[in-house]
Amino acid sequence: MKKRKGRSLLLAVLFTAAAVAGCAADRAEREKQKEEPVTLTTILQYGAIEDECPEGVTPEHNSFLDTALQKLNIQIDWMWIAPEEQYKQKLNVALASGDIPDFMAVEDGAVYRSLLENDMILPWNEVLKEANGTLKEWIFRDPEVLEAVTDEEGNIMSLPQYWDPKRKLNIMMIRKDWLEETGLEVPETVEELEKVAMAFQEKTGAEQGIGLTYKVFGKSLGSMGGLMNMSGSYPGAWIEEDGELVPGEISQSTKSALEMLHRFYEKGILSKEFPLYDYDRIAREVLDEKIGIVIAPFWEYDSLIGKEIAKNQDSRWVAVPIPVEEGVKGAVMDTVSIEKYWVISKKCEHPEAVMALFNQFAEFEEDYPEEARPENGFIWEWSGAQYIDPYDVDEMYESFNAQIATGDLETPPDVSNRLLAYWSYGKGYYQWKKQGGIYPKNNEWGIFLARVDEDGAWGTVRKLVEEGRYEQNQYYGLPSNAMSERQDVLNNMTEETFIKIVMGETPVDAFEEYRIKWLELGGQEMIEEVNQWYDQKESPLVN
Secondary structure (H helix, E strand, C coil), X not given: CCCCCCHHHHHHHHHHHHCXXXXXXXXXXXXXXXXXXXXXXXXXEXXXXXXXXXXXXXXXXXXXXXXXXXXXXXXXXXXXXXXXXXXXXXXHHHHHHCCCCCEEEECCHHHHHHHHHCCCECCXXXXXXXXXXXXXXXXXXXXXXXXXXXXXXXXXXXEEEEECHHHHCCEEEEXXXXXXXXXXXXXXXXXXXXXXXXXXHHHHCCCCCCCCCCCCCCCCCCCHHHHHHHHCCCCCCEEEECCEEEEHHHCHHHHHHXXXXXXXXXXXXXXXXXXXXXXXXXXXXXXXXXXXXXXXXXXXXXXXXXXXXXXXXXXXEEEECCCCCCCCCCCEEECCEEEEEEEEECCCCCHHHHHHHHHHHHHHHHHCCHHHCHHHCCCHHHCCCCCCCCCHHHHHHHHHHHHHCCCCCCCCCCCCHHHHCCHHHHHHHHHHHHHCCCCCCCCCCHHHHHHHCCCXXXXXXXXXXXXXXXXXXXXXXXXXXXXXXXXXXXXXXXXXXXXXXXXXXXXXXXXXXXXXXXXXXXXXXXXXXXXXXXXXXXXXXXX
């Protein structure tokens, strides 16, 4: 991983920009006093909201939009709202017609590249001068991230919502009480995992001993790629071998991983219907105490495992590294983890108002006023503009545990008000961990279970990173030309081929035919373009 640079320069920019804060405040006040509000358009990918919404709270009516109008005199209008399955199609139509909103979040790197190539978006350099101190700290913390969205002329072409790369490092979550009942230990090798999975199946009568879905790519619960990591296979990642970057989906380790999964399938550890399994089905079987082994990123220890404990009360889980074959480091971690690119349209008449919205969201995050509470109508997904501290989990873990180590669970740690809102749960959580009892039905302790407890998911992730027990995804440029044109076709072919091999419909040796076809259909061009970027990565791949 290359050295971080320019930190001193970026800090100088932060301090210089702070000098204009007073002017920015004056401008915001003048804007507020205008009779007619500034209207900004954006779009929304509408998914299910997990928490119950207060009555009357909708994407069009919620506390953030109300605050923006009352405090900033800015009205947010949704140009359109689409469910997840229709969002990409609608966005592509909008791009083709040039009818994009004033600002929006783009999750697909190929779409972002298209916006750049068609000269449809503004640089952020000027509006970033008006970012408040909290937002500047978050945005400029990792210079390598901004390098990835800065062109050769120094234009910052998007506001990247990035994350601490550790967030997506897969770990194993396993029923500790079932291990004790079956007289087995936490599995550290693939062979030991097979034995445990079969014992769990015998105990519960489940269709699967390990939660697995049909999805090959992505860091999510039950991803096929997550299990393939155990054999040193990393679909979707670019791993350095002999000074060059190699795509994980066609490596020889991937053939070995498919042999492993086929063996699991033949032994009945995987359901005969596993191609029909998705996230919801895996989660349901975990909650119904059918599945006791999953491989997933840390957050599932809260959002799923915490809920399972809350529902069934008598279960106990442990978060541990994934089992690996000899010579394999472990799961894969990104070098830079950008989730979305916030962009401003060249047609936007008030880009300064866009930054005012992001400043407002950062104030909500840091100060956590009443209007930023979910019970008072704040749904962050519906705020229109949002930017979250990329390292808030690490901040919470370190600050909370420093205070916990003193033995004083009354004095609060020095953290933002939003994080501080969880501190009061600590005393009850650690009492439950030590003595047992009733786990809250609303899973309010899930934050401590996953993010704070040194034995929890985040503590496990940190130890893995400290010990170097992970593989590095070295590519973090934008999609290359070949990727933009061929990635979807290649991914579909990969998913179809892998499923057939695991189920035995296609022999494992067919992997070689797949590999040749993958290279012929654009994969070879991708390899050449990615390695050209790798050789010259002083300049981000945006042209």
